[in-house]
Amino acid sequence: MPHSLTSNKAEVMEQSRGIFLHMEKCAGQSINQWLAEVHGTNWVSPNLIGNHREIIRTYGGAYSWLSGHVEFDGTGLDPRYRYITVLRDPIDRLISWVNFVLSVEFPTDYIRSLQEGAEIFLRSNGQDTTPIFYQTISNPYCRRLSRALSTAIVDTSSQLDAALHVLEQFFLVGSFENLESFCNKYIFSQNISEKHIIPHVNKTTKKRIDTIDDNFRRQCANYVRSDILLYQKFCLNNDHLYSNLDTNSSAKGLITSFNWNTPSHPVRPYWEDETLLAYRGANLTCQVGTNVGMFREADGRFGFLSLGPYIPMIAGTYDVAITGEWGSRGGIYIVECHDLSSGKTVGTGYIIDWGSPDLNFFAPISFVVPEALENCEIRVLVPASHKISIHNIMIARNKEPKKDKKQISITGTKEPPVNYARVENDMVGYLLSDKTIMSTYRAGVLCIIDIQDAELSSARTESRVLVQITGSVGPNGLAAATIRATLGTEILTTAIEFTPVFESENFFIFQKIFHIVPVLNAPIFEIIVSENTELHLFDVKCLMQY
Incomplete structure (x- = not known):
């Protein structure tokens, strides 16, 4: 069922705030212009490029809909906004990206370095390229979307899990191959009767790749296997659409706003001294898992098993120690020190199962806080189908380092050795x-x-x-x-x-x-x-x- 909104454009936009995530070479500028025609240029921003939070802070007061190349920073999705995007067949997008890069006539130094990688990519029939160009063609959908949860996810399997989790919270996901269906669904959700045609904008006309043989497509597929799985789930079913349109609330369906709603008070430690704060796993907040006594146990779902304790931190060096028990073996779990107020991740580490016969683990991580932070949490990200339990998280703030405690013998003075x-x-x-x-x-x-x-x-x-x-x-x-x-x-x-x-x-x-x-x-x-x-x-x- 569509939302119960009036046909008055101003009243519709009063309830509808959104972000269009523009994926490169997926008709993003065309959709941006189309949204401006649907809602009016005063309501929809121009095509922006920048950090997720910074775009919202800078332009959120001026526009109800923000549109552009949004780079996520591990701070989740803002519950005040609905998120929409369009994906393209990953292999076709890769080929279009190669054509676009090589068509730039007056390149910057960065584009020139990409052109070098694109030329190698073509000469080798997709078997070789430069590291900088590789970064732009290796699963760009999963890499960008996964960063909404964490900027430290680097392996392709976990990036796919994270991207699936994030995209499931989007209001509407459309397909480049069927933009008409995407537009009709969006207009229907906004209760808008006028018909608007999507314009063709920024279409690459000079193409180096005109014909594509099966071997080249197979080579291209090696760079986007995770993106292909993501695209197949969201764009090859339900008439090339995925939507959360069966809700009457703009906040429902979004990722739990663990990084946007400031907790009313920090979590209380169970053990504290002049430099140490220790917390039970069950007392911290989370996205996934269940409490088992005083422990927090993963349930096989992808997400954060630990969030909190939401404390201020002064500048200095910190040690974090996490204790727990393996529920499944062989996992790698990302640990981040993250400040909710600023959206900064100041430290990253890992809990790694090295195969010890002992089921219990003690995972120490050290990091430096460069400046005073207001609202910090220690986040533990658990991959899908992996299980651990968190017993305790201990945070030790280090004072000025003491003199080296190697063997010290003081002689020739009145003080004892x-x-x-x-x-x-x-x-x-x-x-x-x-x-x-x-x-x-x-x-x-x-x-x-x-x-x-x-x-x-x-x-x-x-x-x-x-x-x-x-x-x-x-x-x-x-x-x-x-x-x-x-x-x-x-x-x-x-x-x-x-x-x-x-x-x-x-x-x-x-x-x-x-x-x-x-x-x-x-x-x-x-x-x-x-x-x-x-x-x-x-x-x-x-x-x-x-």
Whole structure:
């Protein structure tokens, strides 16, 4: 059924705000001119080129319909607008693009570089080209549409999944091969009675490719296989149309506006200290998946399994650690740090299944925030048919880097020698950028301190070593955290008991003095934790006391 709109043009446009996504060589300028004839030039913008959000901010107040080459930036679709587009048979579009590039008589440096690639493409019968030209012909539909969800999707399979997801939310998708059907459907949806003919604009007249043999078409198909699948789904059924016209709301059918509606308040962390914020997977917002206890579990659909926590971030270096469990194996999951207010993605990383027999994972990602941001989220994009569960997302803001915590021995002063902890490859601790140490929920040696003090081995009398640990403990507690001291042939084990400081049970200081006699081998102190221990250690050090 058509929308219940009056035939008055102004009243129609009062309810109808839209964006026409102009795909290159798909009659975009013709459709732009046709929309201006249908609604009036005061209502429809000229053909624009630019960033999605910037076009809306710059021209949205002047025009009800925005039209042009829109480049998405991972901020989703604006729920205030209906989106329409026209696709062309991908192979025919590629050939038309080659003809267009080679027909430009006064090229810019960029177009000249494309012409070089197009010439190689023709001489090799489609088997070779330059990297810059390849970027313009390799699945341009999927590449552009997928960026509405994320700018970090690079593999063709995930780009196709994302493009399918995005295009399903469009108000109307038409076919270049049947523009009349597209126009009639659009006019019907707007309850407009006048008939308007689409003009022919910017049609390439000088063609280098006139006849196309089957072999050349097969070579062209290799560059647009994902686009062909997208085109077949949306333009070869239902009379060359896809539409969401059975809705009475302009917002219905669009992608959930996770990047356009600012949350009323940030998500509350379950664990917090002076640099750390930790969140349960189930407490964050999402597009797909279901809550299982305190975890967020993927359900096999493509989309964001995690969005949030919508917090301000000052400029600096951050570490993000994501813990969870594999539900299916072999996946690659994109993780982004994204600011809703500005639409900027400031950091990108990946959760990669490297085939470890352990079903649980701890995925650390570091990124730099160049300037203060207002409303940040950590987004985890899950491919279709892949399953993981997110247990926790931890965000650690790093202070000014401390001095390098390699083995430091201060001699010739009144201050005692100091030795700091380190994390080795086979240990279960993770060393953050500011040299604090995070537990990874696995059991084993978290970190180690081995004293390399020259005076210790030559000491004739007993020495004392003060082991001091400062940090914060999560709700899971210290569990069975212990210190194992190897003092020559003697091994001592001491349970870690924390003393709350700063009037908060989350912060603790632990101190223990060990008495050491001169030994041939340097003393070794290891912090050992059990499974699921939650610790964030600010300082782990030994101070020599003679």
